[in-house]
Amino acid sequence: MSKENSEIIYHYTSVEGFLNILRSKTLWVSSLTEMNDSHEGVLHLPALKEAQQYIPLKVSDIYEKYPESINECSIEIQEGLDDIHKHIISQINLVLALSSSHVSPHICCFSHCKDKLSQWRGYGDDGKGIAIGFNRNKLQPKQDFHLGQDVRKSVEEVIYKYDEQVLRCKDFIKDFQNKVLDNTYNLLSINNSIPLKKEQNNQISKYVLENLSNLPLIFKNESFIEEEEVRLIYQAKNFDSAKYRCVNGNIISYFEHSFSPDAVEELIIGPKCRLKIDSKDFKNFLSKEYDHLLEEVRDLTEESRPINTKFSKFEHISFSKSTYR
Template identity: 25%
Template sequence: MIYHYCSSEAFHAIITSGTLRLSSMTMSNDAAEGRWLTDLLLAMCRDEGLIESQIALVKEELDELPTMQDGLGICFSAIPDLLSQWRGYADDGFGLCLGFSESIVNEWLEQMPKVIDLVRIEYSKTKAESTLAPYVRKIMEYSKSGVFSRLQITPGASTESTLRNIEKLNAEFREFQLWLLELTDDMYKFKNPAFSEEHEWRLLAPFTSNENRKFEVRPTRSALKPFETVEFRSTHPAILNEVILGPKHTTPEDIIKTFVISQGYSKINVRRSAATYR
């Protein structure tokens, strides 16, 4: 089972629509989203001896990755009735928690026409370093080939060999930029070990905004946040197994159960949080 903590309003929207909303990861409330992995990559490159001017150049390219390819996602926890989740994601305990069958979620995703993955978030620094090791080796190879020194070559140089060298290094740097995009596949799969108690899972889909990509936006005070909705109820009504009422939620359990079943879902279990949080 995987559990999605949400407000009462979000719970009502999910149940009545039979959909989940996958939202921009880079525009989430966590300003460090995806950056723990890239910061670790820079630290590993520094340990390998990459000089600071080249570290700055790689960092500049890493900072651009989210603008080139974002991720759309929705978050879950492997732990039901977790107080920190009630506080942080379910309206300070006034919301609810939806329990989804992991096996049926995977079955549903296999039948989806678009690429969406169910991913367990990794908090292990050792595993992150193992994932990043090939990137570090490749970056050091680029450094040794002189690609990161391309801007130090005077563009006004007139000799034919120098101009050819400029063209070659610029082409290799563009190759480096395209290669670095591969890191976006892992950016949203790792988090700082300090968050390990969340036991987080995510539905993740790649997202590149362009005029041919259809998506919606949700207005907030400071931004318009992209999202896509994915429908699950019509094909997999048994995907929802359980509803847990937050420690401050007051709706009687039988009303929640009747409401959920009336919306076309299979038999579910409804219970109240055991957390004594007021």
């Protein structure tokens, strides 16, 4: 299964973090104040600029959709399309700029990697922690998008390669242009372009916010590609529901993202973790709301147990195979 289609994403944490997450049924979506990438938040700019240069609107685009529109007015129509294209690009840049200055991004990080040594070292309490496997579809926020929304929420794949970042920008702009072409005759007159109405500008702003405002948060430097990161993103305008904690001597804000117990589908025990999964206390804790994790492996026999390795009798709990050196 490719990572794009993978339903399970992993959140590495300490045993204490694991206990608090499952007990509260919440994840902390934290401010971007503390990040490990100095280029965080600006890598979308060159990719978006390059994408804008290659896909202007053309009269031929209209003729493909509406062959009956071919007439002697193609020059005037092209001028109108040029105006619309410039307006779309200016609105994209404006909305992104306003979004970055008026909206505060918060994230919670996951990985497609279920057992990676670098993840254990960086985020899993140096191998003494646990990786919690979440079903991303059950974690995905369910909401109706609107411009006045206080907190916009989504789950997004991080894109590392520059050509893929440019392609993401091109696909967005081209898709948006096609939506404009579907309404071309509402936007153009015979001799010139009709000024876009306020409600049409609002539609442009809404479309940009829905599909493009997360770009600064999902484009990362290719040197981080092995993380295979997925992000739960909150774009916050209102901090009434925010909470605060101290990280590395700084006070940062965070939001609590609630999930249902069935969103947790797997646990990976870290390579240096001392948690006793057969203990009565551990099983009693899970049995309250996460008893599905205690389903035992079917047809378990002594012969089926691996030799000289830790072994779990539970279907959805396993031990890391990573090795520290």
